[in-house]
Amino acid sequence: MIQQFYPQVPHSYRYELNKDMHLAAAHFIPDERAGQCQEMHGHTYFINLTIAGDSLDELGFLVNFKRLKEIVHKRYDHTLLNDHAEYEAVAPTTERVAEQIWKAVQQELVTLPNKPNCLQVVVRETPTSYVVYRPKAEELQ
Numbered sequence: 001m002i003q004q005f006y007p008q009v010p011h012s013y014r015y016e017l018n019k020d021m022h023l024a025a026a027h028f029i030p031d032e033r034a035g036q037c038q039e040m041h042g043h044t045y046f047i048n049l050t051i052a053g054d055s056l057d058e059l060g061f062l063v064n065f066k067r068l069k070e071i072v073h074k075r076y077d078h079t080l081l082n083d084h085a086e087y088e089a090v091a092p093t094t095e096r097v098a099e100q101i102w103k104a105v106q107q108e109l110v111t112l113p114n115k116p117n118c119l120q121v122v123v124r125e126t127p128t129s130y131v132v133y134r135p136k137a138e139e140l141q
């Protein structure tokens with residue numbers, strides 16, 4: 001079980017859902033300024049998604065927890081992040097990973113009739129390092 005305190009996102013939506021997950025992935029930062037991180041190495045990434053909205057679907061879900069896991073975990077678990085198309089031009093830093101996860105999740109949410117939004121993505125790369133990604137208001141539906 002994943003237990004961690006996360007930063008809160010201020011909002012006025014009626015419902016807020018949080019989904020934790022973790023996945024194993026390798027990466028490297030192809031720049032000599034990255035030091036040791038230039039070498040391929042692995043992490044267990046811990047991810048938290050915050051989804052919010054004012055309406056639920058016919059099942060009473062903001063969005064199915066299982067679908068959120070599929071979008072992120074299925075795509076990245078046991079992969080080399082650098083191999084993914086989204087990291088062809090930019091390195092898979094924790095910041096970029098959080099941003100790409102937000103894009104993938106929000107892309108799904110805009111297809112839902114109840115129109116939830118992903119307000120925050122937290123990606124923990126190591127026990128001492130994590131990133132919080134929050135979209136701009138104009139990127140939300």
Ligand SMILES: Nc1nc2c(c(=O)[nH]1)N=C([C@H](O)[C@H](O)COP(=O)(O)OP(=O)(O)OP(=O)(O)O)CN2
Binds near residue numbers: 029126
């Ligand atoms: N802003 C960023 N800085 C660093 C990133 C990153 O994605 N964004 N990534 C790395 C490395 O990939 C590394 O895996 C993580 O670095 P770090 O947290 O320094 O890892 P340590 O376990 O060595 O941390 P300690 O707190 O010193 O034990 C580097 N920087």
Ligand SMILES: [Zn+2]
Binds near residue numbers: 043
């Ligand atoms: Zn790393």
